[in-house]
Amino acid sequence: MTPIHYNHKMGAHCESGTVTSLLNHAGLTISEPMVFGIASGIFFGYFHKHKSFTFPTFIVRSRPGDIRKNIQKRLGVKFQTFSFKKEQDGIEKLNELLSQGIPVASQVDFYYMDYVPSWERAHINVHFMVVIGKEGSAYIVSDSYFPKPERVNEESLRRGRFAGGNMSPKGFLFYPKYVPSEVDLRKPILKGIDKACFNMLKLPVPFIGIKGIRLFAKRVVDWPKFARDSEHLSHEVMKINILLEDQGTGGAGFRFMYATFLQQASEIVNNPELKELSTELMTIGDGWREISLFAARIGKNRDLGAGKMKELSDLIMDRAEVEEKFFKKLKKSIK
Amino acid sequence: MKEKEGFVDCPEQQMILYVEKEDGQFGPMQTGSFITKNYIDDYFDKRNNLVTSLRDQINRDEISPVKFFMILEDLTLKELSARTRIPMRNIKKHLLPPHFVKLSEELLQRYATVFNITAEQLKKAIPTTELLNDEPAKL
Numbered sequence: 001m002t003p004i005h006y007n008h009k010m011g012a013h014c015e016s017g018t019v020t021s022l023l024n025h026a027g028l029t030i031s032e033p034m035v036f037g038i039a040s041g042i043f044f045g046y047f048h049k050h051k052s053f054t055f056p057t058f059i060v061r062s063r064p065g066d067i068r069k070n071i072q073k074r075l076g077v078k079f080q081t082f083s084f085k086k087e088q089d090g091i092e093k094l095n096e097l098l099s100q101g102i103p104v105a106s107q108v109d110f111y112y113m114d115y116v117p118s119w120e121r122a123h124i125n126v127h128f129m130v131v132i133g134k135e136g137s138a139y140i141v142s143d144s145y146f147p148k149p150e151r152v153n154e155e156s157l158r159r160g161r162f163a164g165g166n167m168s169p170k171g172f173l174f175y176p177k178y179v180p181s182e183v184d185l186r187k188p189i190l191k192g193i194d195k196a197c198f199n200m201l202k203l204p205v206p207f208i209g210i211k212g213i214r215l216f217a218k219r220v221v222d223w224p225k226f227a228r229d230s231e232h233l234s235h236e237v238m239k240i241n242i243l244l245e246d247q248g249t250g251g252a253g254f255r256f257m258y259a260t261f262l263q264q265a266s267e268i269v270n271n272p273e274l275k276e277l278s279t280e281l282m283t284i285g286d287g288w289r290e291i292s293l294f295a296a297r298i299g300k301n302r303d304l305g306a307g308k309m310k311e312l313s314d315l316i317m318d319r320a321e322v323e324e325k326f327f328k329k330l331k332k333s334i335k
Numbered sequence: 336m337k338e339k340e341g342f343v344d345c346p347e348q349q350m351i352l353y354v355e356k357e358d359g360q361f362g363p364m365q366t367g368s369f370i371t372k373n374y375i376d377d378y379f380d381k382r383n384n385l386v387t388s389l390r391d392q393i394n395r396d397e398i399s400p401v402k403f404f405m406i407l408e409d410l411t412l413k414e415l416s417a418r419t420r421i422p423m424r425n426i427k428k429h430l431l432p433p434h435f436v437k438l439s440e441e442l443l444q445r446y447a448t449v450f451n452i453t454a455e456q457l458k459k460a461i462p463t464t465e466l467l468n469d470e471p472a473k474l
Contacts, residue, residue: 010365012351032363033353051413111408112451118464119371119378120348123408147349147365159448164418231381238377241370246350250363256336256353260361282355286336296370300377 003133012250017144037261039070052166060253064126090171108160115150217317238299252285345372399435
């Protein structure tokens with residue numbers, strides 16, 4: 001099978017990177033921050049106890065799949081989607097689409113992707129990438145986390161696509177079926193900002209948005225109770241750095257990418273206030289970056305006594321205060 | 336974050352970071368992972384200590400290889416059950432050596448598939464990382 005001519009590009013995040021590259025391939029010029037912002041990707045959620053997580057954790061982006069759904073709704077793009085009860089049907093559909101020259105996004109458990117180094121692997125059922133061809137027993141994939149297209153064995157891709165568990169992919173595939181040649185971004189930008197502000201400020205769930213950041217700050221001091229030993233605690237505290245910086249966020253838990261969106265949006269909707277807010281969010285992101293570095297440092301040094309955990313908690317609580325003010329101003333700026 | 340402050344030289348793990356460019360515009364920059372660059376040795380030290388500690392527990396007949404891999408791969412009982420399609424109450428038994436040794440080849444294979452290893456690796460508690468030999472220092 002001849003690989004599809006596809007312009008591989010790295011992205012900050014797997015879902016927004018995948019959606020952006022598919023839209024670009026279909027002829028719509030749009031940046032990843034614009035896709036992320038219009039889709040209201042910025043978020044916060046804290047999970048102190050969850051049956052699918054072995055340790056308390058947090059998320060910094062909206063529910064997987066929402067970026068694609070919101071882009072479809074707000075830009076008038078139509079995505080063709082497939083999920084499968086039978087594995088064989090899913091494998092055949094992917095091969096059929098590739099033979100028609102259609103690059104197709106696939107949802108997988110990241111853990112099974114052969115090209116991912118061992119230290120980066122984790123069972124995450126919501127990784128997205130674009131399959132662009134098949135050569136022998138390997139698929140060629142454009143994964144926005146990697147600098148060049150990679151190869152994944154067909155058995156590994158099958159395991160990844162049909163992994164069970166929380167948010168099981170069920171072989172999920174999608175590609176854009178209809179993409180308008182021109183899109184007026186003004187209304188989608190405002191809608192995206194409005195919904196992001198609602199999620200961060202008003203969503204009536206105690207562990208989501210600003211309330212979630214506050215809960216994280218309050219509960220992080222309890223993390224030692226959940227750890228097997230000091231090395232386990234060190235590992236989990238250092239994962240704060242990974243979740244904010246390395247797991248496809250564009251830095252500072254998506255705050256830097258959202259600031260970029262606001263800067264681009266300010267010109268399109270002709271609102272200078274958004275530009276000022278983009279600069280403010282960049283500074284807020286620097287504060288999240290400080291938390292990342294602090295967590296990595298105290299984890300490495302095993303300096304995880306009550307005093308340091310309180311210091312970490314204070315840094316997080318400070319982000320809650322500044323982000324609450326920021327999102328209130330952001331909401332006001334688009335009224 | 337200014338562009339020059341964000342750059343990390345780590346070819347083993349590249350990523351996109353959004354930064355403020357010199358002209359004041361925000362945009363993407365390809366860079367490396369700070370934590371991989373600076374702390375990967377610590378990650379492997381902890382991982383190796385965990386493997387040693389869990390193997391000691393296997394040798395003392397306190398845990399089975401299923402528990403060994405469940406901890407290494409950071410899976411909860413509920414997740415492992417959903418992924419293997421083995422009821423949680425059965426998995427609880429398989430975490431203990433006396434029940435593990437009685438497992439059928441079919442059940443061993445189901446666990447092995449989820450852990451992305453062979454049934455032989457499962458029985459001997461050999462994680463794939465030991466076979467991959469891909470620590471950055473060895474690259």
